[in-house]
Amino acid sequence: MTDITLYNTAHRRKEPFRPIDPSNVRMYVCGPTVYDRAHLGNARPVVVFDTLYRLLRHVYGADHVTYVRNFTDVDDKINARAAETGRSIREITDETSRWYLDDMAALGALEPDHMPRATEWIAQMVEMIAGLIARGHAYEAEGHVLFRVRSYKDYGALSGRSVDDMIAGARVEVAPYKEDPMDFVLWKPSSDDLPGWDSPWGRGRPGWHIECSAMSFELLGESFDIHGGGNDLQFPHHENEIAQSRCMGHGFANVWMHNEMLQVEGKKMSKSLGNFFTVRDLLDQGIPGEVIRFVFLSTHYRKPMDWTAEKAREAEATLRKWYRLADQGPDGQEVYRPVVNALADDLNTHLALSELHQLAHAGDVGTLRSSMQFLGLMADGIPVWAKEEGPSGEVAALIEDLLADRKRARTEKDFARADAIRDAFAAAGVIVKDTAEGAEWELSPDFDLAKLEALK
Numbered sequence: 001m002t003d004i005t006l007y008n009t010a011h012r013r014k015e016p017f018r019p020i021d022p023s024n025v026r027m028y029v030c031g032p033t034v035y036d037r038a039h040l041g042n043a044r045p046v047v048v049f050d051t052l053y054r055l056l057r058h059v060y061g062a063d064h065v066t067y068v069r070n071f072t073d074v075d076d077k078i079n080a081r082a083a084e085t086g087r088s089i090r091e092i093t094d095e096t097s098r099w100y101l102d103d104m105a106a107l108g109a110l111e112p113d114h115m116p117r118a119t120e121w122i123a124q125m126v127e128m129i130a131g132l133i134a135r136g137h138a139y140e141a142e143g144h145v146l147f148r149v150r151s152y153k154d155y156g157a158l159s160g161r162s163v164d165d166m167i168a169g170a171r172v173e174v175a176p177y178k179e180d181p182m183d184f185v186l187w188k189p190s191s192d193d194l195p196g197w198d199s200p201w202g203r204g205r206p207g208w209h210i211e212c213s214a215m216s217f218e219l220l221g222e223s224f225d226i227h228g229g230g231n232d233l234q235f236p237h238h239e240n241e242i243a244q245s246r247c248m249g250h251g252f253a254n255v256w257m258h259n260e261m262l263q264v265e266g267k268k269m270s271k272s273l274g275n276f277f278t279v280r281d282l283l284d285q286g287i288p289g290e291v292i293r294f295v296f297l298s299t300h301y302r303k304p305m306d307w308t309a310e311k312a313r314e315a316e317a318t319l320r321k322w323y324r325l326a327d328q329g330p331d332g333q334e335v336y337r338p339v340v341n342a343l344a345d346d347l348n349t350h351l352a353l354s355e356l357h358q359l360a361h362a363g364d365v366g367t368l369r370s371s372m373q374f375l376g377l378m379a380d381g382i383p384v385w386a387k388e389e390g391p392s393g394e395v396a397a398l399i400e401d402l403l404a405d406r407k408r409a410r411t412e413k414d415f416a417r418a419d420a421i422r423d424a425f426a427a428a429g430v431i432v433k434d435t436a437e438g439a440e441w442e443l444s445p446d447f448d449l450a451k452l453e454a455l456k
């Protein structure tokens, strides 16, 4: 059996992975709060943990892995969206959950075995909150129930920080009814216009953190193997999950895995910088989901991932070549051993892609095909876009830009530039025909993107 090594955030080192029960390997990943389209950064953990899910299924057998990812469908952001739009909360959460699954499927992500919606597990959360009160780890105050952070001595161990350091660095909500500013909400009262459920503490709704503790316990048991999510969830969300579950006497997760954040063209993605986009925006621009997945896989999950248009173009050109080869390959070949080994080494997806380059270079089309399937790059067989003659999306945009540049150079009598573009088209295998209406182009079979990029 393949030996898997994973970096455990809780111990800050790579460790051999030993499942509690190899006949049922269990993983929980924090899912989305459903009130809007998933942005590109939201998709990174989905691809990372889908890759791990595929590896675990490969090593332990597809029927011996249980993967749970929740939908947070009770949240103040959802309430605000409902108030803004006049739509019902259920309508919004149903629609955005469906969008999420469609968009993630376009990235080749398998659906988890369980996708619990928080609002369907309120009774189990109430039960856990009551248990925490009974054990002295939580208290009721003015219709709220709060977790008593100082009652759990290991609080902060995951991120390696002391409670006092965390108070200094965090935006903790100070409220008169809290014993300590670090205490966090397990339950809060709902006014009549907000979603609420009956509880021993009056009509209210759960805080965010308790849902993951309650649903992982119900679906995976007191202890399970892997808990994953984005780096931004480590504190406070994951620290709070650990505190809640451990104080109930549960072992909770053995291995904690966190992916680093995503940037766009070297900058943090933000609405004010104008570089904020959703997965759907990219798909609508003609960038195939397989290309997005490839770009994600090209960077190790514990490194910041920089999304660039150039990477997308290169990924498309590479995939186009590979699909052409894989299309000739027979089905049912073994997955290339070095690809499995690369993933088994703390998900070294960058190395796995280099191994695919080797296979393509060697012309081993059957193994290339099975290995691309294994990496989730052929979720629905050879994608239609790869069979079409012309390139889609980013490559076409680059060629059009260069044609416009050539036209400008000619108008401005910058013949050196115009000739350089003509020569680069010839070297790259772009066949350009000038017509009365402008220019038409097509790609020769040995199109080489790198020769065009050199021109920029």
Ligand SMILES: [Zn+2]
Pocket (backbone or CB within 6 Å): 029, 030, 031, 212, 237, 241
């Ligand atoms: Zn969570």
